[in-house]
Amino acid sequence: MGKIFIGALLLLGINTATFAADITGLWQTIDDKTGAPKAQVEIRKEANGTYAGKIIKVTPRPGYTPKEICDNCPAPYTNKPILGLDIATGLKQVDGLNYTGGKILDPNTGKVYGLKAKLSSTGKRLHMRGYLGVSALGRNQIWIRVE
Numbered sequence: 001m002g003k004i005f006i007g008a009l010l011l012l013g014i015n016t017a018t019f020a021a022d023i024t025g026l027w028q029t030i031d032d033k034t035g036a037p038k039a040q041v042e043i044r045k046e047a048n049g050t051y052a053g054k055i056i057k058v059t060p061r062p063g064y065t066p067k068e069i070c071d072n073c074p075a076p077y078t079n080k081p082i083l084g085l086d087i088a089t090g091l092k093q094v095d096g097l098n099y100t101g102g103k104i105l106d107p108n109t110g111k112v113y114g115l116k117a118k119l120s121s122t123g124k125r126l127h128m129r130g131y132l133g134v135s136a137l138g139r140n141q142i143w144i145r146v147e
Helices: 002-020
Strands: 025-030 037-045 051-058 086-095 098-106 111-119 125-131 138-145
Touching (some): 086 111, 098 125
Antiparallel strands (some): 025 037, 025 138, 037 051, 098 111, 125 138
């Protein structure tokens, strides 16, 4: 009886760790300069095993009028609505909580950056790093999981 209980606890621990390493779901993006919420992004796993994230809600902020169209963006994003836009693509899980190899679009400037991410051990924060060329030349953002 004790072995069954211990086995069940181990399986529960494995399932919790697996859930914590999954970045799929709804995330609140936070502006790294102001600390204000920017948008909600839904991350999904694609058929090829990579992850993509689309904007599903722009968070209103005082003194800021959000753009509706991605007018300065390169193809295939040019003149597309911001809502529903895939801003993160190609992100691959490399080990445990680390993801790399993606691209992220800043719809305000139209610039596309390399992307890597690390999920917190609790699965509630996603540390995003957008960069040009090498990771040392970039910015960090923390996204918070929406429960």
